[in-house]
Amino acid sequence: MPILACVIGGEFPGVLAAAQNGSEDAFAVLWRDGQPALLRYLRVAVPDAAEDVAGEVWVQVVRGLAGFRGDEQAWRAWLFTIARRRALDERRRRSRHPVAPLMDLPRDLEPRTPDAAGQAIDNLATEATLAAVASLPTQQAEVILLRVVAGLDTETVARIVGRSPGAVRVAAHRGLRRLGQIVTMTGV
Amino acid sequence: MPNLPSSPRGSVPTIGDAACEALLAGNLPPADAERGMLPLAEAIAALTVAPSARELAGEPDARAAYRGGFTRPVRAPAREPPAREPSAQGPGGQATGVSACLFPCSASNSPWPPRWLLSWPPVA
Numbered sequence: 001m002p003i004l005a006c007v008i009g010g011e012f013p014g015v016l017a018a019a020q021n022g023s024e025d026a027f028a029v030l031w032r033d034g035q036p037a038l039l040r041y042l043r044v045a046v047p048d049a050a051e052d053v054a055g056e057v058w059v060q061v062v063r064g065l066a067g068f069r070g071d072e073q074a075w076r077a078w079l080f081t082i083a084r085r086r087a088l089d090e091r092r093r094r095s096r097h098p099v100a101p102l103m104d105l106p107r108d109l110e111p112r113t114p115d116a117a118g119q120a121i122d123n124l125a126t127e128a129t130l131a132a133v134a135s136l137p138t139q140q141a142e143v144i145l146l147r148v149v150a151g152l153d154t155e156t157v158a159r160i161v162g163r164s165p166g167a168v169r170v171a172a173h174r175g176l177r178r179l180g181q182i183v184t185m186t187g188v
Numbered sequence: 189m190p191n192l193p194s195s196p197r198g199s200v201p202t203i204g205d206a207a208c209e210a211l212l213a214g215n216l217p218p219a220d221a222e223r224g225m226l227p228l229a230e231a232i233a234a235l236t237v238a239p240s241a242r243e244l245a246g247e248p249d250a251r252a253a254y255r256g257g258f259t260r261p262v263r264a265p266a267r268e269p270p271a272r273e274p275s276a277q278g279p280g281g282q283a284t285g286v287s288a289c290l291f292p293c294s295a296s297n298s299p300w301p302p303r304w305l306l307s308w309p310p311v312a
Binding site: 036051128133147177 | 253254
């Protein structure tokens with residue numbers, strides 16, 4: 001079982017119920033469980049806006065939390081369904097309002113935020129692998145991330161991406177094969 | 189599809205369905221991977237390493253969003269049954285509905301037994 005997946009386990013129903021009844025600490029448990037996987041998914045889906053989109057996802061989760069029913073797998077499926085929609089919204093928004101390339105900006109307008117240093121990569125292997133996954137065809141990358149990072153099964157991923165389980169298996173298989181080629185060549 | 193040069197780490201073996209599923213489900217750690225599968229197993233493992241401090245740095249913001257946006261589920265109070273007209277269906281009251289259909293006498297204020305029955309059988 002991946003470290004990121006289903007880490008709450010048997011305590012999930014109690015944690016969820018507490019969060020639904022106003023326990024901020026219980027919500028924090030859900031957040032700590034979901035946020036790292038969410039960020040890794042979004043870093044590939046919307047590389048420049050992963051943290052912003054993740055924040056929007058959690059706002060939407062908070063709004064709908066009281067009405068959520070289901071186990072931990074369903075919870076993750078819900079979380080990543082929201083994330084996927086928000087990522088698609090962000091991509092559409094950017095396609096309508098393209099951002100000027102950084103190189104076109106005057107030097108004094110280049111973004112220099114205190115957070116820039118925080119963008120330093122904590123885990124080189126993870127970042128390098130995410131970059132390799134990002135180079136895959138979109139559908140293959142998405143399926144691999146939803147299976148591996150989100151810890152969802154084939155059927156759940158199929159529902160989220162709106163394809164058949166067979167198509168998801170094929171995409172995952174092709175994506176893994178290609179990812180294997182990339183990491184073998186580049187030594188990621 | 190890019191033309192990938194030959195690898196110094198060897199070629200990628202064909203990934204069978206079982207190995208594919210094991211990788212995706214996180215059930216093929218690098219320690220258990222065959223030599224040819226090792227780079228891929230390491231890559232998959234890298235995707236699922238424990239969260240970094242940076243990935244968890246937004247917790248205060250998330251808590252604030254929860255405090256600001258969470259609304260407790262409002263449970264509708266148990267509904268009282270609608271007030272009913274005082275029923276005349278007490279002792280000697282008026283039956284309605286099915287009972288009125290089955291026992292038409294009881295649906296009217298006709299006395300029981302009816303007069304005609306008191307004089308039954310008719311005297312010749």
